[in-house]
Amino acid sequence: MTTLEFMRKHKGTSGKTRYCSSVMLGIDGVFYSYGYHYPLLFEVGGLWFVNDRGYSSSTSKHIGWARSLADCSVELPPLGEFDRADLSKQAILQLLQDQRVAQKAARDSHRIGTKIYDIEDRKLFEIDNDMLRLANHIN
Numbered sequence: 001m002t003t004l005e006f007m008r009k010h011k012g013t014s015g016k017t018r019y020c021s022s023v024m025l026g027i028d029g030v031f032y033s034y035g036y037h038y039p040l041l042f043e044v045g046g047l048w049f050v051n052d053r054g055y056s057s058s059t060s061k062h063i064g065w066a067r068s069l070a071d072c073s074v075e076l077p078p079l080g081e082f083d084r085a086d087l088s089k090q091a092i093l094q095l096l097q098d099q100r101v102a103q104k105a106a107r108d109s110h111r112i113g114t115k116i117y118d119i120e121d122r123k124l125f126e127i128d129n130d131m132l133r134l135a136n137h138i139n
Helices: 003-010 057-067 089-108 115-138
Strands: 018-020 023-025 031-033 039-044 047-051 072-074
Touching (some): 003 023
Antiparallel strands (some): 031 039
């Protein structure tokens, strides 16, 4: 079974720790890359999120597989700055709002009409969509 097949098969299950190569499904129903320090794919308010903060080439592969199973994405800060137990709607929405501010600044630092501006604008659009999806699930 491939790692992607493993994640597809066990998405939405919890109660037992399972492993496939370097991806782990915790008893909390969260998929982790190389252990509890990196939550990879998790459910918040009926939506599945992928943590797309990359660390290594192998974690980047995990992110790619998880992205195909996720509704939204968010960059979780490293542990110590963010408690993995606080994967609540409000905490994720706050992270997305913070990322939106940073992304808007990144976009606005480039000249309108350039390729890099368009790339940064697309990222901002994706964050806005994820915030809207999550906000609609909060109300």
